[in-house]
Amino acid sequence: MKLEDKTIIVTGGGRGIGRYIAKRLGEEGANIVVTARTEEYIEKVSKEINEEGGRVVPIRGDVTKEDDVKKVVNAAIEKFGKIDVLVNNAGAGIRKYLWETTAEEFEEIMNVNVKGVFFYMKHVIPEMEKHGGLIINISSGAGKEGIPTLSVYSASKFAVIGLTEAAAREVGRNVKIIALCPASVNIGMFKRFFPEERAVLEPEEVAEKVADICIHPGKYRSGDSIEIY
Numbered sequence: 134m135k136l137e138d139k140t141i142i143v144t145g146g147g148r149g150i151g152r153y154i155a156k157r158l159g160e161e162g163a164n165i166v167v168t169a170r171t172e173e174y175i176e177k178v179s180k181e182i183n184e185e186g187g188r189v190v191p192i193r194g195d196v197t198k199e200d201d202v203k204k205v206v207n208a209a210i211e212k213f214g215k216i217d218v219l220v221n222n223a224g225a226g227i228r229k230y231l232w233e234t235t236a237e238e239f240e241e242i243m244n245v246n247v248k249g250v251f252f253y254m255k256h257v258i259p260e261m262e263k264h265g266g267l268i269i270n271i272s273s274g275a276g277k278e279g280i281p282t283l284s285v286y287s288a289s290k291f292a293v294i295g296l297t298e299a300a301a302r303e304v305g306r307n308v309k310i311i312a313l314c315p316a317s318v319n320i321g322m323f324k325r326f327f328p329e330e331r332a333v334l335e336p337e338e339v340a341e342k343v344a345d346i347c348i349h350p351g352k353y354r355s356g357d358s359i360e361i362y
């Protein structure tokens with residue numbers, strides 16, 4: 134158990150890749166706050182981890198609502214005393230050509246993938262500046278290279294890298310901020326968007342990389358975007 138006494142928030146932790154991340158970090162003994170909009174999923178994943186000896190609390194919240202984000206951050210501090218790691222995993226996307234995408238779809242993707250990451254960083258960084266911390270923003274391979282039919286999603290994931298690089302230069306040396314850019318993962322949105330294609334990664338591999346960054350942060354440089362494929 135290499136993360137005992139660490140408190141970690143995993144957004145979008147109720148299903149998809151986030152569920153694997155929460156479970157993997159739970160195995161290392163971390164205190165985990167699992168948050169997403171769907172109560173049923175976050176309760177289920179918390180129960181699964183706690184049955185194996187973990188310490189997880191589910192807190193419902195929408196990353197696009199600043200009041201919800203404040204509520205989750207405050208509840209994590211109240212429950213566990215501090216926040217050591219934030220994994221900004223919650224995400225949304227659609228598969229459409231740019232000219233078919235509606236303004237509402239554009240806003241939804243940007244709100245979840247960019248504003249949500251912004252809100253969490255905004256409210257967690259001042260807390261982390263007090264004692265140190267680590268933020269892992271889940272971008273994507275599509276955040277390094279524009280992918281046809283994922284133009285708005287790609288733009289949102291490029292933006293996550295921009296937030297990561299700029300904020301990494303704004304914070305003190307005791308706060309590390311990293312973007313993780315996985316290639317296609319055999320779960321969640323990839324399976325919904327590309328049911329006919331084979332993914333490059335399994336969700337366990339992404340969770341393992343997140344765990345490695347949490348356990349060995351010294352191996353990674355703040356501001357970097359790390360591709361996995």
Ligand SMILES: NC(=O)c1ccc[n+]([C@@H]2O[C@H](COP(=O)([O-])OP(=O)(O)OC[C@H]3O[C@@H](n4cnc5c(N)ncnc54)[C@H](OP(=O)(O)O)[C@@H]3O)[C@@H](O)[C@H]2O)c1
Nearest residue numbers: 145149150169170171195196223224273317318321322323
């Ligand atoms: N799958 C891939 O191939 C792949 C590859 C590279 C990067 N990624 C990135 O990895 C992350 C997870 O992807 P996934 O494939 O696991 O997606 P997913 O299965 O669609 O899961 C998305 C997660 O985000 C949560 N979420 C969505 N909107 C939210 C909101 N407004 N507030 C709070 N939570 C919200 C969802 O929970 P609720 O709906 O219950 O809120 C869910 O837990 C995303 O950031 C995605 O862009 C995925």
